[in-house]
Amino acid sequence: MAATTFAQRRRRRIAALLAPGLTWITLVYIVPAALIVLYSLLSPKLGGGVVWELSSDAWNEVVSKGRRSEAGWGTLGSAAVRALAAAAVATLPLAACARWLRRSERGALAVAAAVGALVGVNHLASSYNNYAAIFARSVAWSVWATALCVGLALPLAVFISSRRSRITKNALLVAVMIPFWTSMLVRTFAIRFMLSNTGPLNSVIESLGFDRVVFLNTRFAVLLGLVYTALPFMVLPLYAAVERCDRTQMEAARDLGAQPPQVFWDVFVPLIRPGLTVGSIMVFVLSVSQYLVPTLLGGGKTNMIANMLDLQFGEAFNWPLGAAVATVFSLITILSLYFVVGRRDRAGLL
Amino acid sequence: MSAAGRGPAAAIGATAGLVYLFFYLPVLVLVLFSFNEARTGGRWTGFTTAWYARLADNDQIRSATVNSILIAVIATALAVVVGTMLSLALDRHAFRGRRAAEQVVYLPVIAPEIVTGVSLLAFFSFVLSRLNDLLGRGAGDALRLGRPTVVIAHVAFCTAFVALVVRASLLNFDPVVEEAARDLGASRWTTFWRVTLPSIAPGVLGGALLSFTLSLDNFVITFFVAGPGATTLPIEVFGQLRRSISPEVNAVSTLIFAASTLLLVGALAIQAGAARRRLLQFRQDGRPGGEAALLDPQHSPQHTWEET
Amino acid sequence: MNLFTKRAALLRLVAVAAVGAVLAAGCGDDDEAAPVAAAPETTVAPAEPAPAASETGRCGDPERLADSINFLNWADYIDPAILDMFEEECGVSVTLDTHVANEDAIAKVAVGNSGYSLVIVTDYAIAIMADQELLAPLDLSLIPNSANLDPNQMSAYYDPDNIYSLPYQYSTTGFAFDVTAYETPPTSWSVIFDENPLCGESSLLEDQREVIGAALVYLGYDWNETDPAAHEQALELILEARDCVSAFDSANYYGDLGSGEILAAMSWGFAAGIAYLDNPNVRYIIPEEGGIIWQDAMVVPADAPEAYTAHVLINYMLEPDIGALITEFTIGYTPNLTVPPELSDDYFDVIEGAGLVLTDDIRERLTWQVRDERHAIFADTWAEVLLYGSGPPLRGAGGGGGGRRGGGAGRPPGGRPRPDRHAEGACRAPGGRPRRGPPRRRRPHAGADPREVHTRFTPCR
DSSP states (O other): OTTOOHHHHHHHHHHHHHHHHHHHHIIIIIHHHHHHHHHTTSEEOTTSSEESSOOOHHHHHHHSOOSOOOOOHHHHHHHHHHHHHHHHHHHHHHHHHHHHTTOOHHHHHHHHHHHHHHHHHHHHHHHOOSHHHHHHHHHHHHHHHHHHHHHHHHHHHHHHHTOSSHHHHHHHHHHHHGGGGSOHHHHHHHHHHHHSTTSHHHHHHHHTTOOOOOOTTSHHHHHHHHHHHHHHHHHHHHHHHHHHSOHHHHHHHHHTTOOHHHIIIIIIHHHHHHHHHHHHHHHHHHHHTOSHHHHHHHTTTSOOHHHHHHHHHTTTOOHHHHHHHHHHHHHHHHHHHHHHSOHHHHHHHO | OTTSOHHHHHHHHHHHHHHHHHHHHHHHHHHHHHTBSOSSSSOOOOBOOHHHHHHTTOHHHHHHHHHHHHHHHHHHHHHHHHHHHHHHHHHHOOOTTHHHHHHHHHHHHHSOHHHHHHHHHHHHHHHHHHHHHHHTOOTTTOOOSSHHHHHHHHHHHHHHHHHHHHHHHHHTSOHHHHHHHHHTTOOHHHIIIIIIHHHHHHHHHHHHHHHHHHHHHOOHHHHHHOOTTOOOHHHHHHHHGGGOOOHHHHHHHHHHHHHHHHHHHHHHHHHHHHHHHHHHHHHHHSOOSSHHHHHOGGGSHHHHTTTO | OHHHHHHHHHHHHHHHHHHTOHHHHOHHHHHOSSOTTOOOTTSOOOSSOOSOGGGHHHHOOTTTOOSEEEEEEETTOSOHHHHHHHHHHHOOEEEEEEESSHHHHHHHHHTSOOOOSEEEEEHHHHHHHHHTTOBOOOOGGGOGGGGGBOGGGSSOTTSTTOSSEEEEEEEEEEEEEEGGGOSSOOOSTHHHHTOOSOTTSEEEOSOHHHHHHHHHHHTTSOTTOOOHHHHHHHHHHHHHHHHHSSEEOSSSHHHHHHHTSOSEEEEEHHHHHHHHHHOTTEEEEOOTTOEEEEEEEEEOBTTOTTHHHHHHHHHHHTSHHHHHHHHHHHOSBOOBTTSGGGSOHHHHHHHHHTTOOOOHHHHHTEEEOOOSGGGHHHHHHHHHHHHSOOOSOSSOGGGOOOSSSOOSOOOOTTOSOOOOTTSSOSSSSTTSSOOOOSOOOSSOOTTSOGGGSOOTTTTOO
């Protein structure tokens, strides 16, 4: 005992702190994931499970296009037109914004291009019926959901943070959490009712003399559900970041003559960036793997990846195909986070 | 953000109000429906509390609720301990393989739920059958899917979220304070209890709340790893969706909503009382709180201005 | 007793968790809430003797009964009162878990040592499970009530000699609609697949076999057709129908039919009956091209911990009074010939009112849905349906076609006038039979009329 060096004791302490958590997560996440990758290379068995015979059918199915991809050059063209149009529409206000913020328009153009790309991908993904399309669609919707969540959560976080007393702040924060203690399923069902043909929203619309609008089982409903489900996961980290950020820096910037937009963009946003990153990751991941929202609010017509997984592991009894989809899906999610989220931000998170 | 003028402040307030409305409208709907006489459909046919009375009789919903809360409590308790340990190790110590360890820890945050659920089902069925063979257990006393497997799965993702949240609060915490305590002769354990834990307590509490919420509400993973008698509320509700949600489910949701509101409002009230006492004490002898508070960076001058 | 042991188990679980040894403490030990010492099936009698001696005939041999049993059934498919009655009569507490798809049930059982001693799944699932040796042969000598079963419903394709299964309930898949929505009541699948007048207000099931099967019979093929060319045509048809129907939905449509949210749906028979309870304008047909008959049956997994008790419970559920409770709850058809005399008039009112009477003429149009390896093509076709894009655009009253396929054009603005279907008859049978009182406590005393136990007919007030 006496002979143990400081370094040894330290190593032991670290190991003791890490061991339970790492073992646990490895057992629940990594080992089963390896099993899934293995399954994707085997043959399906009626009734679920796999037959232990090597087969590449699942991967062929995932990689090759669906049997009917009628979408051809025409669809590509219309997707391109839409993308360009969206980018053009987005450019003006974004450029104005950039000018207002006294920043170069290059960033604005990049954002506009991204918007255009998203619109184009989304359109393209709606026109094909292969796995690539549903991956693209799920990712695109999750990006929209993340953007909307930022737009809604930031004002809320700032609002809560600007309350004077800590008690009020805590009360407001708790008020964000409370609805999430009742089952998400039940609340989603309540949303389903509100959006239904005979629901309150359409009653209002009809009483105003308009024709009723089909909300349910559309992209709109799914997007709304995604935002509703994931919003608190944006609010909490953003609030923490806003709360943590040093107001004196903003005051200093103002004293030095910066305009409010500049203070916002050049001082405030960088300060809350870690929270923004954490929140975005959580919202994106939650959204992209949503099962209940597209099931309950999409009515089987607006499916996301999880629905396909459900089909293959359930009704279709094709576990290898499901496993292959799951593998690609996990890779897409994890890799996109690693590439899209910059190295610096990751350092803040990870 | 007093930085902005009145206009932006009003816009921010309005947006915040709308977001709260967005959060609470569905809850309002389900509360209303729990008092609606009609069993199905969206028509209001009259006020009744009959569904609450029937709840007492509904073994299915009751046992599902108990299961849900039990599993969430156990998973949270374990996850808070394990997750805090992880975040301490990752934050305090530089060691080889730390980055790899970090990636592993945050895997549950980014892994798609449904993949986890499916792969866990495959994994558990594999492991359990081997274990049963090994232990020679037969049909009667075999190890099988059930509440323990649900807890195992929940602890894994809860741990990651706790670690994430606690880590964030550790970032704010200056290790110099710990070193000072150690230099003053406090043992490592005492330092942790008296210095580190109090200052990261909000983070730990936040992590616990988050993991409780996640566990309570988890459907997808639970669906795959639950076995006989381990039906949780979300699973029970999903079954009922086949026939549009029953008013009893709305009733139990209302009760959970009311209970959590009461619980949290109570906690806030206690906190408010404590804050008022601290403030009084501060005014009396010019010192915020007891000795522990002196060491607590949360009470350092730059933070107390928020309270006054 | 039940409560106490449950609490003991809870405390135990908490204690175990506190030590942090959930994993080590093992799964089998803690997950069975009820039996403290899970009694092997052949030993010790239950702690309490079966209450009524005269009832032991329904409870089998008390020496061999277990204290508790795990039962896996379709969600919302048995009156919970029955399980309470069984516990009261026979001293066996039943833990009911539910599944929402046969595939889930198969997966749970296939894991091995699922802990379930009795499972209810649909026909084709039994064939699959039997094929994989997941089922135990039934000992019919322990189930004397099996003699009461309708020979028409026995020896079905999935278990020709009834080695593994006995029927529980059966029903059909057809088309349900609100009569006020059509000028002439439909008789063909064409109202979904060809000219659907109810865009945005009709739905198809979310089930690969049934939707594709219906499309196939509409095209003149067999419901179980596996020819790729036929599937190609069926896919075309479904994709066009898809633009017009509001959803592929197996979960909410009967509630929606009842509330008027949708006016027509591809439907299971019993579901149409349930919708009829809320909306007496609901009618059900088997379209002239054909529909299917399906049957849910009771099976005992090969590794069932309490096989004997499962047999007793199966026999119990085949009792005439219990069978009546089941059928009044599910609004399916009973395969038990002793049950119909026990059924209430309310049940027959629904069956007749909703057009659910199963005549020989209708039976001719019904086929069984077979499933084996060859039918994997259904999943391929269905995957293509689900993989397709996101349906109608954001606005678009009437849920019309998303422009892409131009198929079902949206309902014209304003649409068909909507009669107020709920002005009368939201409660059933205006001026009909007396309404039932407020919901009763379940677990009636011995001798109470079992039909007084709450059934589907309570909401009227």
